[in-house]
Amino acid sequence: MTATATATTLTTTTPTSLATASKQGSLNSRLSSSQTARRYEPKPSGKPDPTAHLSAEQVEALARELDELRQQVFDSRGKRDADYIRTVIKWQRGLEMGSRAVLLFSLFPPAWVLGTAGLSIAKILENMELGHNIMHGQWDWMRDPKIHSQAWEWDHASPSELWKRSHNELHHTFTNVLGRDDDLGYGIMRVDEDQEWRPAYLAQPLVNFLNACFFEYGIAAYDMDLGKRLREKTTDDPRFRVDLRNTLRKIRRQMTKDYLVHPLLSGPSFFPTLAANAVANLVRNVWTHSVIMCGHFPEGVETFATESIDGETRGEWYLRQMIGSANIGGSRLLHTMTGNLSHQIEHHLFPDMPSSRYIEIAPRIREICRRYGLSYTTGSLPRQVFSAWKQVVKLSVPNGFAGLASLRRWSTGRVQAAPA
Amino acid sequence: MTTSPATPVRARSIADRLLHAIATPLVPDDYLDLIAPLRSGADLRGRVVAVHPETADATTVVIKPGRSWRGHVPGQYVRLGVDIDGVRHWRAYSVTSPHRSGDGHVSITVKAIPDGRVSNHIARHLRPGTLLHLDHPAGDFVLNGHRGPTLFVTAGSGITPVMGILRNHLRELDDVVLVHSAPAPDDVIFGAQLRSWQEAGSLRLIERHTDSDGILTPDELDSLVPDWQRREAWLCGPTAMLDAFEDHYAAAGLAERLHTERFRPTVITAGEGGTVSFVRSGTKTEVDGATPLLDAGESAGVLMPSGCRMGICFGCVVPLREGAVRDLRTGDLTTATPEDDIRIQTCISAAAGHCDIEI
Ligand SMILES: Cc1cc2nc3c(=O)[nH]c(=O)nc-3n(C[C@H](O)[C@H](O)[C@H](O)COP(=O)(O)OP(=O)(O)OC[C@H]3O[C@@H](n4cnc5c(N)ncnc54)[C@H](O)[C@@H]3O)c2cc1C
Ligand code: FES
Numbered sequence: 001m002t003a004t005a006t007a008t009t010l011t012t013t014t015p016t017s018l019a020t021a022s023k024q025g026s027l028n029s030r031l032s033s034s035q036t037a038r039r040y041e042p043k044p045s046g047k048p049d050p051t052a053h054l055s056a057e058q059v060e061a062l063a064r065e066l067d068e069l070r071q072q073v074f075d076s077r078g079k080r081d082a083d084y085i086r087t088v089i090k091w092q093r094g095l096e097m098g099s100r101a102v103l104l105f106s107l108f109p110p111a112w113v114l115g116t117a118g119l120s121i122a123k124i125l126e127n128m129e130l131g132h133n134i135m136h137g138q139w140d141w142m143r144d145p146k147i148h149s150q151a152w153e154w155d156h157a158s159p160s161e162l163w164k165r166s167h168n169e170l171h172h173t174f175t176n177v178l179g180r181d182d183d184l185g186y187g188i189m190r191v192d193e194d195q196e197w198r199p200a201y202l203a204q205p206l207v208n209f210l211n212a213c214f215f216e217y218g219i220a221a222y223d224m225d226l227g228k229r230l231r232e233k234t235t236d237d238p239r240f241r242v243d244l245r246n247t248l249r250k251i252r253r254q255m256t257k258d259y260l261v262h263p264l265l266s267g268p269s270f271f272p273t274l275a276a277n278a279v280a281n282l283v284r285n286v287w288t289h290s291v292i293m294c295g296h297f298p299e300g301v302e303t304f305a306t307e308s309i310d311g312e313t314r315g316e317w318y319l320r321q322m323i324g325s326a327n328i329g330g331s332r333l334l335h336t337m338t339g340n341l342s343h344q345i346e347h348h349l350f351p352d353m354p355s356s357r358y359i360e361i362a363p364r365i366r367e368i369c370r371r372y373g374l375s376y377t378t379g380s381l382p383r384q385v386f387s388a389w390k391q392v393v394k395l396s397v398p399n400g401f402a403g404l405a406s407l408r409r410w411s412t413g414r415v416q417a418a419p420a
Numbered sequence: 421m422t423t424s425p426a427t428p429v430r431a432r433s434i435a436d437r438l439l440h441a442i443a444t445p446l447v448p449d450d451y452l453d454l455i456a457p458l459r460s461g462a463d464l465r466g467r468v469v470a471v472h473p474e475t476a477d478a479t480t481v482v483i484k485p486g487r488s489w490r491g492h493v494p495g496q497y498v499r500l501g502v503d504i505d506g507v508r509h510w511r512a513y514s515v516t517s518p519h520r521s522g523d524g525h526v527s528i529t530v531k532a533i534p535d536g537r538v539s540n541h542i543a544r545h546l547r548p549g550t551l552l553h554l555d556h557p558a559g560d561f562v563l564n565g566h567r568g569p570t571l572f573v574t575a576g577s578g579i580t581p582v583m584g585i586l587r588n589h590l591r592e593l594d595d596v597v598l599v600h601s602a603p604a605p606d607d608v609i610f611g612a613q614l615r616s617w618q619e620a621g622s623l624r625l626i627e628r629h630t631d632s633d634g635i636l637t638p639d640e641l642d643s644l645v646p647d648w649q650r651r652e653a654w655l656c657g658p659t660a661m662l663d664a665f666e667d668h669y670a671a672a673g674l675a676e677r678l679h680t681e682r683f684r685p686t687v688i689t690a691g692e693g694g695t696v697s698f699v700r701s702g703t704k705t706e707v708d709g710a711t712p713l714l715d716a717g718e719s720a721g722v723l724m725p726s727g728c729r730m731g732i733c734f735g736c737v738v739p740l741r742e743g744a745v746r747d748l749r750t751g752d753l754t755t756a757t758p759e760d761d762i763r764i765q766t767c768i769s770a771a772a773g774h775c776d777i778e779i
Contacts, residue, residue, distance in 0.1 A: 028712070030730035031748055031768065071750055082506030090454055097451065137734035143508040143762065146450070149734040150763065153445040169727035169735050253444045261441045317730070351732045 033063035033314040041308035043178070043194045045399070050302055051319050053373055062372055063315030069364060070350050073357050074141075081354050082142050088129055088336075089147070096122035100262055106272035116276040120283040121337075126155045127288055128339025133355045135164050140352075158220035159250045162243055166223040172351050176296060176324035179306045188227060190395045191296075192303040197398040204396045208293075208389075215285035220247050287337075290385050291328070295344035297388035298326045300377040321348035322369060326377035327362075328384050335359060345376065457551060460487030464554040469525055471546050477532045478577065478609045479543045480516065482525050485554060489526075492557030494519055494588040495581045495654075497681075498528065499759055501553030504541045508553065510760040511538045514581035514656075514681070515557060516610075519588040529609060531577035561681040566652050567592055571645060573665065575601035575636070575657030579609050581681050582656060586617070596623040597645050601657065603631045636661070638668035649674060656681040688755050690744040690772040697776045698722045699741060707771045712748060714766035722779060724766060731768035740764045743775030 035056045040049040054062075099118030106112040131154030133139070139147045153160050174180035178194055189208060190201045211218045221227065224243040229235045235244075258277035266273035302323040309320075328334065328342035335342045335358075343358035346365055353361075369376040379387065439448040449462065457465050466483040473479050492498065497514045513528035532543040561581050570593055572582045579600055590596065602608045608627060618625040626644055628636050641648045655665055655678065662680050669678040692709030696716055705720040707713070714736050717724040727735025731749060740756040740763070747754070748768050756762040766777075 028715070028729055028767075031712075067749065074750075078505040079503075080506075082503065093446075093451055093454060135734075137737075137765075140734065140737070140763065142503075142506050148763075150737055155445055164733070164735065165727065168733035172732050173728040173730065250445075253441075256441055257444050261438070265442075314730075352734070 029311045030314050030317050033060055033067065035060040035063070035313050035315050039308075041305040043303070043305045044196075045193045047194070050323055050375065054319075058372065059313070059315035059319065062368070063313070063318055065368060066318050066349060067314070069361060070353065073350075073353055073361060077141055077354060081356060082144075084356050085130075085134075085139050085142075085147060085354070088125065092122055092125045092130060096126070103262065103269070103273045103276050104266045105269060106266060106276055107269040112272050112276055115273075116279050119276060119280040123155055123280050123284040124287055124337055125339075127284060128291070128341060129336060129355060130154070130339075131156065131160075132339050132341070135160055136168060137352045138354045155254070156219070157216040157247070157251050157254060158223045159246045162223040162247065163219065166225075168351070172348070174309065175321055175348060176301070176303045177306060177309055177320075178303055180309070188222075189392065191391060193395065193399045194303055194305075195395075197395075201396050205389075205393050208392050212286045212289035213282060215289040216281070217251075220251065223247075290381075290388075291338045291341050293388040294328050294381070294384040295325055295341060297391050298377060298379070298384050299387050299391060300375055301326050302375075318349060319374070321345070322365075323375055323377075324348070326379075326384060328381050329378050330381055332359075334381065342381075345378075458484070458486035462486055462488060464488050464556060466526075466552045466554045468546060468548050468550045468552060470548055471542075473543075474529060474609050475607055475611075477543065477607075478529055479532070479546075480527050480529045481542060481546060482517070482527045483552065483554070484523075484525050489524075489554070490556055492519070492526070493562045494584045495562040495681075496557040496559040496584075497561075497581065498526070498557045499555035500528070500538075501555075502538055502541060502546075504537060509538050510553075510555075512683075512759045514559075514561075514584055516580050516583045517587065529577070529580050529583070531609070559681070561654065561656070561679060563589055569595040569647070569651045570597070571648055571651035571653040572596070572598040572600075573636075573653065573655045573657070573661075574598070575630075575661055576607075577609065577683070578656035578658070578681070579614075580656075582654060583610050583613075585654070586623070590617065590622050593623075595651075597626065597651070598623055599626045599628065599636065599644060601628040601630050601636050601661075604629050638665050641668075649677075651677070652679075653677055654679045654681075656683070659684055659687070688742070688744050688757065688773055690746070690753050690755065692772065694743070694771040694774045696743075696771050696774070698779050699776050700779055709746065709770050709772060710748070711770055712767050713745065713764075713769050713771060713775070713777065716771070717766065717777070717779070724779065726767060729767045731765055734765060736766045737763050738766060739778040741776040741778050743771070743777075744773040745769040745775060746772040 038052075038054065038056050038059065040052065042049075051059075095118055099115045099122055102111050102118065103115035106115055131152060134147055134152045135149050135154070137149035140149050145151055149164070154163075156163070171181055178192065188211070189204045190197060224240060224247055229237070229240050234240065258281065259274055262277060263270045263274040302320075304320055304324070309316075312320075322345055325344040325348045327345050328338065330342060340355035340358045341347060343355075343362055346353070346358040346361055347355070349365065350361075366376050378384075442448075443451060452459060453462060456462070458467060464486055466485040466489075468481060469484050470482040471479060472482075492515050495514070497512045499510050499512050501508050501510045503509075513530060515526050516529045517525065517527040530539050530542045532539045559581075563585060572585075574582050582598065586596075586598075598614065600608065600614070605611065605627070608614065614623075614625050617623050630636070645651070649672065653669070655662060659682065662682060666675070666678065666680065669675050693707050693711075695704060696707050696713060697704045698717060698720070701722050703717075703720050703722050705716055707716040712729075714724050714726055714729065718726075725736055725738070727733035729736075739761050740754070741761045742756055742758055744753060744755045745764055746752070746769065748770050753772055754762055754764060754769075756764075761778075
């Protein structure tokens with residue numbers, strides 16, 4: 001299966017890779033940290049540049065400091081880290097199979113509660129601490145062909161190949177760049193004042209709630225660019241066809257497992273087990289949605305103009321990651337249950353660093369942010385979830401008074417041109 | 421990485437389909453591996469049963485292979501995957517144990533070489549109980565039915581495949597000469613066993629102690645083994661020795677008499693830039709030490725997978741079959757050999773010597 005999946009990617013990603021080759025000068029620029037000048041592409045809202053106080057030398061020094069920190073951690077990866085990820089895998093698989101075994105008797109309410117809770121936790125761990133992080137290549141250094149970004153398949157509607165493309169490549173490279181990062185509002189929501197308002201956004205609190213409940217399908221849909229394809233009527237594109245077929249096959253397998261095979265195995269407990277799987281998927285969806293929303297939506301998180309990333313250096317990319325992400329503070333347990341995405345800032349700086357190390361470097365990143373006068377957004381889970389939801393609600397209507405003006409303009413048909 | 425013969429796609433049994441449906445997106449093996457890693461049908465692994473020193477720098481490791489082990493032909497080697505500091509390294513080692521030892525264990529004998537990562541780890545840190553990764557035995561350094569007059573020429577750890585042959589076939593061979601080189605008498609791996617065979621008249625052993633007598637050269641054969649020309653010969657030792665003997669045999673028109681085993685077929689020396697071969701597309705290109713292999717491949721017209729082009733998405737990972745690359749961000753070197761290929765990110769890797777890339 002892996003082999004065919006890889007073959008598919010080769011043929012499907014090739015056209016873009018050749019297309020990007022012409023732009024390689026600008027993209028490869030992030031391999032270099034040498035910085036000769038500062039520049040700022042203003043955004044439509046006219047918000048000031050949050051990094052205006054930094055000189056070119058300072059940005060270069062920042063890049064070097066972060067590169068060094070990365071190197072220290074990477075050089076010290078070893079048996080302790082390998083043991084960690086293998087232990088999590090062992091526990092996750094044990095918990096999943098144990099919970100499913102308990103659910104064989106889910107007609108009996110305590111078994112239902114216990115099995116459902118266990119399965120929910122197992123699914124969360126699988127998606128976050130395992131799937132997401134392994135597919136980021138955080139554990140490729142172990143050269144274990146099974147715990148590898150090229151081999152891992154996760155318990156999720158979106159096939160790993162597709163998800164890696166949209167998440168690792170687009171979201172992590174173009175983090176919070178208006179028009180380039182589809183994770184920014186998933187292409188269906190307005191999460192920044194600099195996104196132009198449209199009346200459809202009035203429904204976005206509801207859209208966001210539904211997206212939370214069916215998050216894995218929402219992700220699968222935008223991993224294959226479904227919305228855009230439908231809008232632009234390009235669903236007969238061969239690449240989209242392949243993506244769609246792979247996604248539907250994945251969804252069919254997932255559904256067969258959760259809603260047919262395991263319920264059937266439970267015999268008389270068929271319906272309780274089916275419900276248990278549905279609840280576990282729902283819990284996992286809402287949880288992951290909340291955590292991810294906390295990573296980029298809360299107040300204090302910056303977005304960037306499309307042109308601002310042309311010829312971006314390593315230092316500028318680092319800057320964008322730091323002020324474009326937000327952390328969640330809490331206990332070890334919380335960090336594990338979020339796949340350490342509670343350390344979103346650290347994750348965005350070093351997406352391929354083993355997740356278990358983020359907690360270790362967090363104090364140093366915070367100190368670096370303070371020294372360079374950059375924001376380091378963090379808060380408790382309830383606070384960040386609330387803050388993110390507040391943004392979703394607030395931005396569903398136009399920006400303040402100016403917003404009212406744009407509403408009027410809109411109603412008279414004079415829509416302001418969107419930023420290119 | 422592993423070369424498994426193409427198995428015909430058989431219709432899966434209903435039970436098997438059910439197990440797959442239960443385990444998806446994983447496969448049943450992923451769960452079974454946690455409970456029974458040595459079961460039949462699993463990826464081949466082995467458990468270390470014993471570790472004992474042979475000489476000051478050579479160590480024998482006794483391994484209980486998993487049930488998928490197909491057995492070996494004496495003289496063959498096995499690839500061993502050892503996790504060191506969390507990283508898996510694969511190396512080839514000749515099997516030295518008797519073929520049909522009752523317990524089904526196999527042994528290898530490893531000589532620690534200076535700065536050698538795996539050989540030193542085995543000598544110093546490997547403990548019984550450790551799970552190792554194995555590949556099926558391979559290699560054509562075998563007798564292949566030969567029973568006539570025989571010459572073995574070995575040096576240092578090169579004795580290992582020959583020991584595998586002798587332990588299994590010595591009784592069937594009635595005219596054996598073994599010329600073995602080692603720095604001093606105490607450095608002779610399996611010295612006691614070899615000498616006892618010599619005393620029992622099972623073979624003629626010529627020990628060469630290079631600290632006092634110097635390195636063995638092929639033209640000494642005439643005096644040491646006057647009838648060497650009529651013997652089928654098996655050689656294993658350092659590259660220089662093998663090269664010299666191959667030339668000598670070729671000059672005598674006896675090249676097909678000679679069988680060699682090279683422990684180090686290609687020497688990879690890291691430098692700046694080199695020739696990059698894209699094996700599957702059959703493209704070759706010269707690259708400097710500052711160009712990412714991704715760019716080099718694309719300019720040469722190879723359809724390279726890619727993504728962020730800055731080392732964070734892992735969308736450009738391909739296997740490096742052999743060669744050396746340098747990480748453009750950190751300067752870190754990575755070398756791959758046919759025994760231990762490594763998957764690399766082409767967007768942040770530059771050639772540091774010749775590179776064979778599987779794409
Ligand atoms: C078919 C085959 C069978 C083999 N059988 C045996 C065996 O039975 N017993 C045994 O001890 N070894 C055997 N080897 C060699 C073994 O696979 C390793 O190469 C050896 O143990 C060194 O690995 P290392 O990780 O310790 O060294 P590395 O860390 O890989 O290398 C350290 C340094 O030593 C150099 N080097 C690597 N290999 C060799 C070598 N073979 N000779 C000299 N210098 C080297 C490297 O270039 C490097 O500079 C065999 C190799 C092959 C290909
Ligand atoms: S292209 Fe993204 S890691 Fe190489």
